[in-house]
Amino acid sequence: MTAVRPASTPLQADVLPPPRRRSGRGERTARLLFVVPTAVYIAAYFGYPLVKNLLMSFQNYTTATFFTGEAPWVGFQNFSRAVHSNLFVPALGHTALFTAVSIVGQFIIGMALAVFFSRRFPLNKFLRGLLLLPWLLPSVASSAVWRSIFEQDNGILNRVLEGVGLIDEPIGWLTSTSWALTAVIIANVWAGIPFNATILYGGLQEISEDLYEAAALDGATGWRAFRHITLPLLRPVISVVLVLGVVYTVKTLDGILALTNGGPSNATQTIPVRAYQESFVNFSFGVGAAYNTFLILISLVFAVVYLRANRRAVDE
Amino acid sequence: MKRTTVVSLALAAVLPLSLAACSSSSDTGKDGVVVLSELDYQVDEPSSSQMKAVLDGCATQVGVKIDRQTVPGAQLIPRVLQAAQSRTLPDLVRIDNPDVQQIAATGGLAPLGDYGITGEGTAKGILDASTYKGKLYGLQPQANTLGLFYNKTLLAQAGVGVPKTWDELATSAAAVSHDDVYGFATAAALGGEGWGFLPFMWSNGGDESDLNSPQVAGALSLFKDLEDSGAMSKSVVNWTQSDVTDQFTSGKAALMVGGSWNMGRLAESGVDWGVAELPVPKAGDTSISTFGGEAWTVPVTGDKTKQAKAADMVKCLTSDESEVQQAKSSVGQVPAKTAVAQQLAQEDPSLAPFVQAVADGRARTGKIGLAWPQAATTIYAGVQSVLTGQAEPADAMAKAAGS
Numbered sequence: 001m002t003a004v005r006p007a008s009t010p011l012q013a014d015v016l017p018p019p020r021r022r023s024g025r026g027e028r029t030a031r032l033l034f035v036v037p038t039a040v041y042i043a044a045y046f047g048y049p050l051v052k053n054l055l056m057s058f059q060n061y062t063t064a065t066f067f068t069g070e071a072p073w074v075g076f077q078n079f080s081r082a083v084h085s086n087l088f089v090p091a092l093g094h095t096a097l098f099t100a101v102s103i104v105g106q107f108i109i110g111m112a113l114a115v116f117f118s119r120r121f122p123l124n125k126f127l128r129g130l131l132l133l134p135w136l137l138p139s140v141a142s143s144a145v146w147r148s149i150f151e152q153d154n155g156i157l158n159r160v161l162e163g164v165g166l167i168d169e170p171i172g173w174l175t176s177t178s179w180a181l182t183a184v185i186i187a188n189v190w191a192g193i194p195f196n197a198t199i200l201y202g203g204l205q206e207i208s209e210d211l212y213e214a215a216a217l218d219g220a221t222g223w224r225a226f227r228h229i230t231l232p233l234l235r236p237v238i239s240v241v242l243v244l245g246v247v248y249t250v251k252t253l254d255g256i257l258a259l260t261n262g263g264p265s266n267a268t269q270t271i272p273v274r275a276y277q278e279s280f281v282n283f284s285f286g287v288g289a290a291y292n293t294f295l296i297l298i299s300l301v302f303a304v305v306y307l308r309a310n311r312r313a314v315d316e
Numbered sequence: 317m318k319r320t321t322v323v324s325l326a327l328a329a330v331l332p333l334s335l336a337a338c339s340s341s342s343d344t345g346k347d348g349v350v351v352l353s354e355l356d357y358q359v360d361e362p363s364s365s366q367m368k369a370v371l372d373g374c375a376t377q378v379g380v381k382i383d384r385q386t387v388p389g390a391q392l393i394p395r396v397l398q399a400a401q402s403r404t405l406p407d408l409v410r411i412d413n414p415d416v417q418q419i420a421a422t423g424g425l426a427p428l429g430d431y432g433i434t435g436e437g438t439a440k441g442i443l444d445a446s447t448y449k450g451k452l453y454g455l456q457p458q459a460n461t462l463g464l465f466y467n468k469t470l471l472a473q474a475g476v477g478v479p480k481t482w483d484e485l486a487t488s489a490a491a492v493s494h495d496d497v498y499g500f501a502t503a504a505a506l507g508g509e510g511w512g513f514l515p516f517m518w519s520n521g522g523d524e525s526d527l528n529s530p531q532v533a534g535a536l537s538l539f540k541d542l543e544d545s546g547a548m549s550k551s552v553v554n555w556t557q558s559d560v561t562d563q564f565t566s567g568k569a570a571l572m573v574g575g576s577w578n579m580g581r582l583a584e585s586g587v588d589w590g591v592a593e594l595p596v597p598k599a600g601d602t603s604i605s606t607f608g609g610e611a612w613t614v615p616v617t618g619d620k621t622k623q624a625k626a627a628d629m630v631k632c633l634t635s636d637e638s639e640v641q642q643a644k645s646s647v648g649q650v651p652a653k654t655a656v657a658q659q660l661a662q663e664d665p666s667l668a669p670f671v672q673a674v675a676d677g678r679a680r681t682g683k684i685g686l687a688w689p690q691a692a693t694t695i696y697a698g699v700q701s702v703l704t705g706q707a708e709p710a711d712a713m714a715k716a717a718g719s
Contacts, residue, residue, distance in 0.1 A: 064422040066397040086718030152551045153496055174554040177704050261506040264553040265700040265707075266719070280394065281507075282689050283418060 050296070056289035063283050071286075078290040082278075087269050095270040095298075098185055099249045105189035106245060107238075110196025115226070117197070118204045128201070135194035143258030146187045150174045150259075177267040180260055184268050188255055195248075196241055203237030204230070236310070243306035247299045271295050350625050351381045355396070356410035356610070357389040366645050373641070374632035380625050382408075393419075396615075400424050405615040407626045411454060413445040414680045414688060416611050420446075420453040421686055426614045427451040431627035437653040438634075445679035446611045454611030457634045457642055458649040460576045461607045461673040462512055464595065468588040470497065470570040478592050479571070482538055485595045489547035492570040499547040501569035502539075503557045504703060510696045511606060511680070512557075512573035513539070515594045517695075518604040518678055524691045525684055527698070527713035534597070536702045536709035543703055553700050564589075575608065576648035576670045591669050607677040609652070643667075650674045693719065 057078050059071035082088060117128050134142065149157050150173035158170040173183040207230065215225050231238075253272040256262065262273045271291055279288030352375075358367040364386060375382045385406065387395050393415055399405045400422070411419060419425055428435070428451075435443045435455050446454035466478050474492040479485040489499025503509040513535065517523075522532035542548040555563070561578050563569040565585035573594065582589050593603045612633055614626045632638060639651040643660055650667060651657040654675045661671040681688045697716035701707040707715050 062422075063393075063397060063418055066400040067422040067424040069401075086715075147554070153549060172550055175550050175552075175704070177706060260554065263506045263697075263700050265704045266697060267704075277693070280390075281693060 053289050053292050053296070056286055057293045059286050061285035061289065065285070074286070078284075078286040079293075081284075081287050082274075082290040082294070085274075087266055087274060090266065091269045091271050091274050094181060094268060095250060095272075098181065098188070098252070098270060099246060101185050102188045102192060102249050103242065103245050105185070106192035106196045107242065109189070109193050110241075111200050113193065113197040114200035114204055115230075117201055128198075131197055132194045134191050137191075139191065139254045140258050142191065143187065143255060146183075146259060147174065150183050174260055175264055177265050180264055180267040184256055184259055187259060188249065188252060191255065192245065192249065196245065199237060199241050200234070203234050206237075207233050239306060239309050243302055246302045250298055250302075251295055271298075349379065349381050350622060351383050352407040352622060352626055352629065353383045353385065354408040354410075355385050355387070355392070355399075355406040357387055357392045357412075358410075359386045359388055363646065366642075369645070370633065370638065370642055371629075374629055374638065377632050378625060378628045380629065382629075396424075400615075405617050407615070407617060407619075407622045408629055409613050409615055410610045411613050412610050413442070413454070413456060413459075413608070414692075416446045416454040416613065417448045417681050417685050418689070419613070420448040420451075424615055425453045426616050426623055426627075427453060428455060428614065428627065428630065431614075431624065431631075433627060433631060433634075435634075437655060439652060439654050439657075439675050439677060441607065441677040441679045441682060442609070442652045442674070444682035446613075448685065454613040455630055455634045456609045456611045456652045457639045458646070459607040459609035459652050459674045459677065460649055461605050461670050461677055462515060462573055462575055462594065463591045463669050463673065464593065465564060465572045465574045465578070465582065465589055465591050467564065467567065467570045468590055470567070474570075478590070479595050480592075481595055481599050481601075482597050485571070486538075486541060486545065486547065489542060489571060490545045493545075493547050496568060498549045498563070498569050500542055500571045501548065501555070501560045501563050502552060502573040503555050503560045504539075504552040504696070504699055505554055505556050505559075506696055506700065507556075508692065508696075509556045510699055513695065513699050514680065515603065515605045518606075519594070519601060520597050523683065524680075524688070524695065527691070527694060527717065528711075530710075532713060533709040536699065536712055539699065540702050540709055550703070553703050576650065576667075577646075578648065579666065580647035591666075593669055593673065602676070603673070605673040605677050606680055607674050609649070 056071070058073060058075060059065075060074045060077075061071045065071045113131065117124060117131075149155050152158060152170050152172045152175055155173070157173065158167070161167045162170065171179055173179050211229050211233075212225055215221070215229055220228060251272050252270070253276055256268055256270060256273055257276065260268045262269045262277065271294055275288045275291035275295065277288075278291060279285045354371065356367060358364045368384060371382045371384060389412075392409075392411070396405070396409060396411070396419065405424065416425075433452065433455060435446075435452055438455065439459070442456050442459055443452065446452060446456070464478070470492055471478065471488070474488075476488040476491050477484075479488045485500065492499040502512040504513070516535040516538060517532055520531045520535045522529055522535055526532075539548070543550060543552075549563075549569075552560075557575060560569065560572050561574055561581060564572040564574065565582065565587055567587065576591075579591075594605060596603050612630045614623055614630060617623060633642075634652070636653065636656050639653055639656050640660060643649050643651050643657075648667075648670070650670050651660060652674070657667075657671045657674060661668045680692070684691060694713060694716045697719070698707070698712040701716055702709055702712045706712075
């Protein structure tokens with residue numbers, strides 16, 4: 001007589017896989033083999049340059065080294081030269097200000113655009129596609145256009161501001177030491193908006209409509225719904241966007257070089273610009289590597305912050 | 317069945333590509349002719365085709381084939397360094413003259429004297445640039461230089477003549493300036509664009525080995541006064557030489573410090589232009605100018621035959637006939653050999669102002685050699701600090717030197 005099974009418990013043999021007879025070692029090898037290609041790639045293209053950069057920052061690496069292979073060990077001399085340069089503290093300050101204001105600007109505008117585009121209206125998809133343009137344009141090409149926009153005497157920005165009556169005298173966007181950093185930040189915010197908007201938009205799509213409906217029933221709409229539903233649910237996406245944004249913005253080089261080349265009068269010197277100039281203008285590759293090491297440390301701090309913030313979110 | 321077909325088709329497609337990548341360029345051509353690899357940065361047309369024609373002409377004479385590679389200007393030195401590290405240096409490299417000593421100091425270039433090349437007849441300044449520790453490492457067939465381009469119409473309207481001294485420059489430029497037209501323009505952007513300051517510095521007795529001297533401060537004061545009087549735009553700190561030429565051709569600058577290579581562009585612009593020597597501090601002073609241009613060098617590749625052939629190529633490229641041919645096929649380039657240049661100036665008077673400047677020209681790396689890149693950074697930063705009001709001429713260089 002067959003036992004009557006309750007409907008909810010399926011027969012053992014139907015569900016569980018047959019017991020494995022192979023040893024765990026074959027499986028372990030298989031797992032390793034899957035990881036090896038990626039590990040090799042990361043070691044070659046991320047690990048090697050990192051290690052090489054660190055080594056270079058302790059060596060006297062000059063143009064001669066490329067020919068003779070000799071790079072004498074000089075300990076912390078390169079770091080000392082970097083720190084004692086009268087441009088080091090200004091460069092640090094400019095990097096911090098540039099990164100902070102860029103991220104804040106990009107994030108706020110990106111979030112606003114993401115929320116705007118999550119509604120339905122004609123040409124939504126087309127406009128969202130166009131939004132990617134600043135990100136896709138090569139920075140040298142867009143910098144050339146920005147240079148003409150920011151031109152003191154004939155640039156369109158000054159003409160518009162003067163025409164509207166906001167300013168009396170033309171602003172020296174790229175020629176005045178007080179405005180150059182602002183100009184570079186404006187250009188960088190414009191370039192970073194697509195990245196923020198796209199990722200935040202993706203995050204917004206994940207939030208179920210039902211939550212907003214339920215909140216509307218309780219009377220929370222618009223700004224309150226944004227604060228209490230959207231933001232908390234977007235937290236993981238926001239942390240990704242912010243950390244990636246910081247790590248990416250901190251090492252911005254081509255935009256600044258093409259717009260001002262670190263000038264005028266070192267007003268837009270940042271750590272990456274210093275690293276480039278030390279390496280490729282002064283041919284002191286060791287000092288350039290020292291500057292790069294500082295940059296890596298800064299990025300590392302933010303990466304650690306991100307990982308810990310994420311872990312806390314997972315635990316919650 | 318279907319999957320294996322797809323896989324084998326994919327492999328079949330990839331295999332020829334990998335074979336192509338694996339094939340190495342042969343050292344000798346099909347008929348045993350030596351093939352020399354060459355590197356230069358003439359990427360724009362028409363100068364790229366002109367360079368190729370010149371190279372092929374000499375290649376036929378010397379009996380070799382040239383395998384030419386071009387890279388954008390800023391990438392030449394990194395490319396040379398990469399090639400040095402991977403032991404794949406080209407046989408012939410055309411290096412910008414301020415960089416020659418830097419590369420020679422690494423031991424990667426063969427002294428041209430070993431092949432009997434002395435650079436005889438070439439202007440002294442040009443030879444200085446490519447000389448390191450008493451040995452010649454590169455030779456330029458031609459050079460370009462800076463001059464004072466003037467807009468005849470604008471000057472006539474203001475009723476001023478072409479300035480010859482600094483005082484005349486200040487008054488003429490101020491007199492011409494009105495509305496959005498500036499009397500004087502010169503490039504002062506970072507990155508080597510501001511080398512137009514050097515002739516003013518040198519003509520005043522200033523020197524890159526002592527940047528805190530009053531003579532250097534005097535040259536800085538000239539620029540500052542021009543800006544303060546409204547004769548020069550504040551935007552010069554962001555202008556490259558190309559931007560300055562744009563301002564001149566659109567009639568927004570009456571006088572400009574420009575390179576001799578601009579003559580073709582100016583001829584097409586519709587501006588009634590002329591060119592004169594750069595103004596000197598006082599009447600009767602000598603105008604000391606600088607020069608640009610690239611030198612042909614022979615890297616040490618270890619292949620004696622090829623190095624010897626490359627040296628033969630350098631001899632051919634810097635021969636009198638070749639220098640004349642190159643100067644005639646380009647615009648605003650002056651033969652590096654003084655006698656050849658003077659001969660050419662008689663046939664083509666538009667070159668005359670530049671010929672003397674090149675003959676008397678001073679090499680940027682001539683005095684301080686390998687310390688030039690750092691000094692240049694200081695000089696250009698100092699000029700910018702004065703023009704942006706961050707420092708006074710007297711201590712601008714001292715402040716800029718701390719980086």
